[in-house]
Amino acid sequence: MTRITAFKTKYAPPLILGGILLLIWQLAADAVNMGHILPGPLQILQRTWELREALILHHMPSTLLTILCGWLLSVLIGTGLAVLMHFSRHIEAMLHHALIVTQTIPVMCISPLFVLWLGYTMGARLIAVVLSTFYAITLNTFDGLQETDTKKKELMRTYGANRLQIFLRLEAPSALPKLFTALKMTIPWAVVDAAVAEWLGATQGLGYFSKRMISKMDGAAVFAPLLILSVLALLGMAVLELAERKAAGYRSEL
Amino acid sequence: MLCFEHVSFTYPGSEDAIFRDFSLRAEKGGFISVIGESGSGKTTLFRLLNGLEQPQEGSITIDGTPIPEKKNFASYMPQQDLLFPWLSVEQNVMLPMTIRKQPKELCRKKALEMLKKVGLAGWEKRYPRELSGGMRQRVSFARTLCAGGELLLLDEPFSALDSITRISLQEWLRDQWNHLEKTILFITHDVEEAVFLSEKILVLTGRPVTGLTEFEVPLPRERTREMLLRPDIAELKEQLIALLRSEATE
Incomplete structure (x- = not known):
């Protein structure tokens, strides 16, 4: 009984909203009927399935490595800076x-420079990810340290x-x-910025794949790697939620 | 013997002195309450004893030795329990000992012994959130005992509790003290609580505090709540209230 209530209050609302939005999208896509620029969710799912091998085995590992x-x-640099600032x-x-x-610089605009400095390397992409995520970690950790009772x-x-x-x-x-x-704020940013960095300078990866598909006017294939990126971000969040409940469930008692 | 001699203290950055030329003597082994309005210097008295603040003038000594040279002579129990939510009951109680890097096993043994003393045997693996307010204060008391000081500084430890829990904890504390060889300095703003618990009551007088008035409580070591109804005790309470009132309006 309680499980059903929990489902009703916690999971049902987002599922219903998501379902409705996807339905509207699908109906609109069907009405417009130009799959190469406006694919519906079903076409995207289908294309993802067709491309599964290339996406998951060839492109995902490199993106995942950049993200992680x-x-x-970023976590190391962010907490390190927070601790230094806290002590001095x-x-x-x-x-x-x-x-x-550093936070006023649009990462997307200067990432091409990193590529010029470091070439189509992982290093160039890491700078982009770190630049967009470390500050939130520094700021939050520093606040947490300073607010100790x-x-x-x-x-x-x-x-x-x-x-x-x-x-x-x-x-x-x-x-x-x-x-x-x-950590929960920055994991989606890391995913997004890893993909953006690949867009700007990579020879493989989900972001790179998505960009290539634009030039082929294959709308569903542009979305397919993005779908995988979303799933990665959601998985990351779920793992973090679980770890938080285990390690820091005392938030309300501080 | 605890001795304040000609102590003057002002908080840094403040104009108003809290203590001016203040002296106090307290014998070992007693249960002494300090009462007064809020802002009357009670908490500052404890902060001076804890070493959290240093007097600008005068000296504070224990058996003739100045406080900065004494280590672990006083154990402080704050108003809120201040238990660490990420530590189990046992780990909370062990905290003062593990900070002094005493061997883990010894700490654990002592903690269990103290928890037994405060009637919480079997709760050692639980977390603070699973405990009631009264139980949390008892854990806090056990932790204070583990800090190992001869002198226990209890800063309104029951003020945040409901009145029933408070009364039972007062009786419990009195009973604990009867079996402990410790000096207790107890801050409260509750006259009845002070009379029931202590052998001696100190009222800080003047602003800044320049002196104090002492009252002996004519109750036996083993006492009951009914004794508070005795005429001499009622009169003592009246005297205390009258003094506190005159202090407050000054």
Whole structure:
């Protein structure tokens, strides 16, 4: 009974909305009847199935590698900067504006430069992914660290805890829920920017494939790799949700 | 023996002094309550004892040794339980000991012993969110005991609880103290609570605090709530309330 109620309140609404939107899309596509520029969901599914081998075995691994490496690098850089800023007021003052400036640069516009510097390499694509994701991680982690309960910090001090102990045992766990927020925010960005970077400079990958299909005027095949990217992003989110519940389920008690 | 001598203290950046030329002597082994309105300097008194603040003038000593040279002499129990939600009950209680890098097994043994003492044996693997407010305060008390100080500083530990839980925890704390060889310094703004719990009651006087008035509570070591109805106790309560009122309007 409770499972049915949970289904009704949690899963049914998005499924209904999604179903309706897909239906409208399909009907519109059928009415226009120009599959090469406006394919319907059914055509896209069909084309994805036809292209499954090339997409999943040939193009997905390289994209997945860009997403994961870029994102992990971003997590390392992002949390690293947050910790430095948390420990030193001077570093915080120094970095604060510089970091904001990095966020005013449209990654898509300067990615071609990375390609000019580094060629059609993974490195060029990683820079794009890191540039678009690290800031959200830095900002959220830094906030989480700074917002640690002062009373708990003082309690630790009365126990004789040193700065490092306070950081490891109190501040880091206090910031963990915020870090998870940032991780969940940035995983879709990493997916999108990995694809954009491939659009601009790659010889394989889902983004590259999608771009090539545009020149062939094969609308359904433009969408097919994007469908796979969406599934990857959703899978990533699901894994993170699960990890968050296991590791940082205390968000509401902080 | 705890000794404040000619202590003056002002919070950095503030104009108003909290203590001016303040002196206090407290014997070992007693249960002493400090009462006063909020803003009367009670919490600052604890912060000075904890080493969280340093007096600008005067000295605070324990058995003749200045506080900065003493280690682990005082254990502080805050108003809110401040349990860490990501740690189990047992890990929370072990915290003060693990910070001092004592061997894990020893910490665990001591924590279990303390949890048994506060009536929470069997709860060690649970998490704070699974406990009621009263139980959380008892865990917090067990953690305070594990901090190992001779002097327990309890800062309005029951003020956030409902009145029934509060009364039972007062009786429980009194009973605990009867079996512990510790000095308790207890902050409260509740006259009845102070009278029921303590041997001696201190009222901080003046703003800034320059002195204090002491009251002995004429109740035996083993006490019951009914004793609070005795005429001499009722009179003591009246005296305390009158003094607090005059302090508040000054």
